[in-house]
Amino acid sequence: MDTSIDKKIEFKERTISFLKNNKSKILLFGFALIFVLIILIFLNEKNKNKNIIISENYIKANLLLSDSQSEEAKIYFDKIILSENKFYALLALNKVLEKNLITDKEKILTYFKTLEKKNYSTEYKDLILFKKSLYLAKIKESELSQKILNNLINKNSKLKSAAQELIK
Secondary structure, eight states: OOHHHHHHHHHHHHHHHHHHHTTHHHHHHHHHHHHHHHHHHHHHHHHHHHHHHHHHHHHHHHHHHTTTTTHHHHHHHHHHSSSOOOHHHHEEEEEHHHHHHOHHHHHHHHHHHHHHSSOOOOHHHHHHHHHHHHHHHHTHHHHHHHHHHHHHHTTTTHHHHHHHHHHH
């Protein structure tokens, strides 16, 4: 019993000695940890605010579109597509293609290139390529369209069957 009390006292003394010897290092580490946490919280809030603004712009663009103000809606959709937001950029491009808001082929292909560069999952990238293929077929660029579809088929995409149907 006496040895367990001695071990507890020895452990307590070693802990106090460690804390005294490394006081500045522990405080520095604590401040650095708090600083990093504050920065992470700030960046998270900034991203939330950015997403809110982009979602509001998407809603505004759709409202303008429903009010037959397509020129103003195009400006919002353009900003959204060129933003860093993966979700709304893809939605905006879909809306532009669906409503034929932009007739400039090069601008649409630039939008597709912008989305292709983003860090989407494989399924989303395949979907973007599939939509690009459909767009290319629509503007009579069937050779490029078939090349994209063949790539989707060869890499065994989830859209393989749809791509095979389009090639037929």
